[in-house]
Amino acid sequence: MINTALDLVTRDGWAVSPDNLADSPLAIRGLTVAYGEKPAVFSVDATFPAEAMSAIIGPNGAGKSTLLKAALGVIPRLSGDVTIFGAPVDAARNRIAYVPQRASVDWDFPTTVIDVVLMGLYRQVGLLGWLTKKHIETARACLGRVGMADFAHRQIGQLSGGQQQRVFLARALAQGADLYLLDEPFAGVDAATERAIVDVLKMLKAEQKALVCVHHDLATVDTYFDHVLLLNVRKIAEGPVETTFTAENLQATYGGRLATTHIEQLNLAAGAA
Amino acid sequence: MSAFLNALLLGAGYNAALVAIGAALLGFAAGAAGTFLFLRKRALVSDAVAHATLPGVGIAFIVMVLFGSEGRSLIGLLLGSAVTAAIGLVIVEWMARRTRLSEDAAIGAVLSVFFGIGIVLLTVIQSMSSGRQAGLESFLLGSTAGMLYQDAIIIAVGGSLTVLATFVLRRPMTLVAFDAEFAAASGYSVRQIDLATMGLVMAVTVVGLKVVGLILIVALLIIPAVTARFWTNRSENVLWIASGVGACSGYVGAAISASAPALPTGPIIVLVSAAIFVFSLFFAPARGVAAALYRHWKFQRRVHLRQGLLELARGEPIFDTFTWRTLRRAGLIRRDGVATDAGRAQAAKAARDECRWDIARKAHQDTALTGRYDGLTPIEEVFTPDEIAEFDRLIGGPRIVRPGDHQGAPA
16 A cells, blocks of 8 residues: 555545535544543544534543544644634634533532523623523523423423433524534433434534534434544544444444444444445 | 610711721622632632732731831732732642642642741731731731721722622623533633632632631631522522622621620621521521421321322221321321221322323333322323323223222222
């Protein structure tokens, strides 16, 4: 092999060209993040497509959440470039909505469901503005979309895990973004909530929004997602689910941690060798 | 007592009234700024900041004396304290972020070192010729005795500005306290907002040095917020209630102190707020201890009532004394343990609902609904009347057992 680098790019079926970069809702180039002196994510390139649902998958500790947080500037990056619709992240903040992991906050915090959703509107309201009836109606509508309209005045500590996740999604909806980044939206939620969340995400896709989810359940990758990034500290593969979500790539991502029998049970793309 | 009432009603002289109003404003500002300190779970950082003011007071005094003034200008002393408090704050932040030390270790180190430096400086000042009248030790525990009109104005203006800034920043500070990751992703600088929160705390500390003193100002920052938490589940309300509790404590404390000038002001104000805290701890309806006990007792009663009714329906004797008392008090059984008419009716209803749940588990599609069975939730809250009617049809109609009948006859 002489042209190894070129070969890798084309094998993904995802050729990288400058115009492609500007079109992409989220393009990451050479991103490295380290905790202490150990890289959690090393030199990752990724170009997520528009009007699609993309998954970031990989084993525990592969740096999936880290990648997302570093792309958003929530945690500092050591090197690399990130563009949102071709613009630097800070210039595109109002086009991004973020759903953090449910476990990342204290649910005994003194706040109600509607107040959490209103947090998605804080930037729009500004420091000196007032929350008006219009804002509250927006928040209520977002709660309605996730099936939580009746819970508006509950204290958040009284919600089940699935309900908490729906509230976070409603807050992201209130942000009115074009790119939705979700960190494990299906982790530890009940079946009804998973269906409700998927419905909302598919609706967003139909509205021509782009979605990127950190995802852990390999069994649902092919039904929920269009595009997949396989990650284990470095990028293993990236591309449309039909061509990229293969047994070979999964083995490369998960190594011995994924039993062969488990792989066989998945509805995998025909192994592209 | 009448002196206290006089002070409370602003009748103890112009100066005392001024001090009481100043202390109330200070308490309001402390409650407001402290709310975000408490929500962010960084209460003890304020203790480090407070102790770090002492060297500043000493240095400012020495500098002012060196420049030929008397060294008692309150604004000069407060500016000095603000400088060292800021240095202490920056060191705590830096140690927590850049070294592997945890924040509490950094707080401990900064607090003790700065306080130590401050005490050394105060001792040096005591030995200076003009030091004896300085009264700098009143900054430790606060004193309103001999407070001047200008001093009260400084406190009032500083307190008001702090309240205003807290109000403007309340939304970003709430967001960072609840979900810092989301705040960062939305483009807020978490670090700057944290620094702003601490800046407000520092402002309250410096403004409150004269009245409350540096050792106890942390109490006036934290106790109102903790107290407010017992009364409400909304952060916006925590903010207002904490401010109210702080203002109340400041006002009443200053009034008591004015009527008994030998008492140091700071401890009195803190004790007043502690009294409100203890009252709230027990009697607040939202999260107080008494309310929680009452709710638990009511819940326990529901459980025993339900179990008792099911035992009655099965014709079992009731052994549990709490169950027995619950049923007796509700008039469902007689003294000899036999069910009353009401008891029989309710027992039949309870037994029937159990049957309905059994059928629901078999017949109903939605496992999320049938999964809501917990023995207590009334079936009417989970299923619609037509669904329940359908369960009843599957059970096969209610049966009434009449005295004399040996077998149940369909009604």
